[in-house]
Amino acid sequence: MVDLSYLLAEHAFSRIQIYEQRSTTGGIWNYVPHQSPSSHDVDIPQTDAHAGADKRIWQRSNAVGVLGQQKQEEAVFTTPLYDRLETNIPRGLMGFSDLDWPGDCQLFPRHEAVLEYIERYAEDVRHLIRFRTQVADVCLTEDKRWRVKTLDVPRRNASEPHEEVFDAVIVANGHFNIPYIPQVWGMEEWSEAYPGSISHSKFYRTPDQYAEKKVIVVGNSASGIDIGAQIQQSCKPPLLLSSKSESFLVNAPSPNKVDKPPVAEYLTKDRSVRFEDGTMESNVDAILYCTGYFYSFPFLDSLDPPVITTGEKVENLYQHIFYQPHPTLAFPVLNQKIIPFPLAEAQSAVIARVFSGRLGLPYEDEMKTWEQGWTKKNGGGRMFHVLKFPMDADYIDMLHDWSVSADGEGLDAPANGAVVKRGKTPPYWGEKEYWMRERFPAIKKAFQDLGEERHSIRTLPEVGFEYEEWKKREEE
Structure with a gap:
């Protein structure tokens, strides 16, 4: 997940291209109904992080076909969504900083509501998305740019690959593909x-x-x-x-x-x-x-040093984001036990400023030292990207401070004949966000305990959690 509004706010890039293998926005929030057992064969046990790209599942399109013709098949990709899934994060903590949830949305939104919310947020960048396009390979060129090879998804028969070259690449395809x-x-x-x-x-x-x-x-x-x-x-x-x-x-x-x-x-x-x-x-x-799942990026197998070995973590990264040998390759929202949307904003703010040249990064040796220190502190393997509270909240605020320290932050910049403010400010968590983040498991239980009545719950006070009352008691 990457928030492209931060890239656009830099007014520094001649071209931004998004590749999306599905036919819609929303990523894993697209629900795919239960398929026949053969459509989701999985090895038992499944311990291979290099199991390959997402498998296409072919189903009849819901689109209205031409009179007298059969409906076309379209490719979908299995996601972890299930029928009755509701978020385990209250909407006030989960959302993007500049888009409110609908007033009639329940406190812990259903997956259908989350998809609609993401689709609304993506409206301003849909023109940058090339749908039904699967990335097959990303590799470095001799001049240290990135050659991206893609395949068209819609047809059952193999398509001819397309190649384009970019100055920087953001890998934002998530980590819920290869089961463990x-x-x-x-x-x-x-x-x-x-x-x-x-x-x-x-x-x-x-x-x-x-x-x-x-x-x-x-x-x-x-x-x-x-x-x-x-x-x-x-x-x-x-x-x-x-x-x-x-x-x-x-x-x-x-x-x-x-x-x-x-x-x-x-x-x-x-x-x-x-x-x-x-x-x-x-x-x-x-x-x-x-x-859970392995971290897996089959289109990056040519990287040396690799980003994936065991699949328990993504390797050779700085601050969980930048590929140390060539930091024009970035990986947002790899972390776990976190609140994804605010984290995506904070990391996207840093990535945008680094790629536009307004933020610098340490030398490679210093970035390696950070990785070694983090491993010693937090553990390697599956614990490497885990940010349990309050680590996740502190990380969001660190990213905020880092991003707003960029050169020329908030100053006027020319863009398409106009003068605009450069840069978008990411969220910063204050006391209320820390309070909510610390308590959300208990809030979720209180919500669940209401049974079917929970669907009418919209606010924290309705389940017995009132920030202002807590703050008043603390002060007294």
Whole structure:
């Protein structure tokens, strides 16, 4: 995710081109209904970050066809969205700084509302987007520019590649494409004996898929907690929720749910599973892994040094953004446990100013030192890009301060015969945003506890959270 309004506000670039493999804006917020099992085959286990580009799924277009002709097929790409998904972030914290949510939108918006919100935000940049175009390869030229090879998506038959050269590239395709399903002893034999019984949250759509089945959900981050709560309403009780650590969200106790440690072994006899504490469960019908994704950029395989090895993190970056050897390559919103839209704004503000030449970067050795220091402090592997509160809030404010320190910030600049202010100011989180960010798991639980009544809730005070009252108590 990148916020192009910050690039446009620089008034410094002769051309900005966006490539989008889908036919619409919204990225992973585009819902793709449940497909046949063959359309989402996944290796069991799935431990390869180099599994390749997104697979196209062909479905009939909803567009009205010419009279007497069949409707054309169009390519879609599976996203992790499921039918009943609602955000786990309240809208007041989640949105872009210069676009309000509709007044009738519930406090934790449904995925349909989020897509509409993004589409509204993207209206001003739609003319820059080349839809139905998949990036096949990005590589350096001899003069240190970037050659981008693309393919047209719409047709089943292979298309001829197109090539264009750019001074800088922003990789903003997210990191929810290649599922991670860890290796567990006996898993492959189990999957062969009971095809389709092990799956990943990327392919979950409705709890009806698990009606009257004995189910294990593995993972207790956002998707695991939410999907588990849905499945336990229709599966054979109790739902077994397997996890290796405490969730950052509120994992409410329930008579229809049993918390279990990680799965240690699969035993095909009696469809059994052994957990790390030695306990056993037999006659298990389905196991759903909500264990996240690999970082994967198959179109960057030619980079040396690489950005992807194990896929647990993106390597050789400075401040989670810039490719150290050639910082004209940038990666916004790689971080996890964060609030994506404000972070996208803050990182986009820095990227825009660096690419326009108004902000400088350290020498490569200094950028490598930052990466080494961050690894020592925060850990390598899957923890590298994790910014648990208050790290994420502090990072947003650091990016704000960094961006507004740019040369010529806010001064007049000529643009197309007019005089404009250069640069767009990203969000800065004050006390209220910190207060809301710290409490949003508890806010989400209070919202969920209202059941169907939650759909009429619009504000924090309606679920018992009032910033002004809290501030007054603090002062007293």
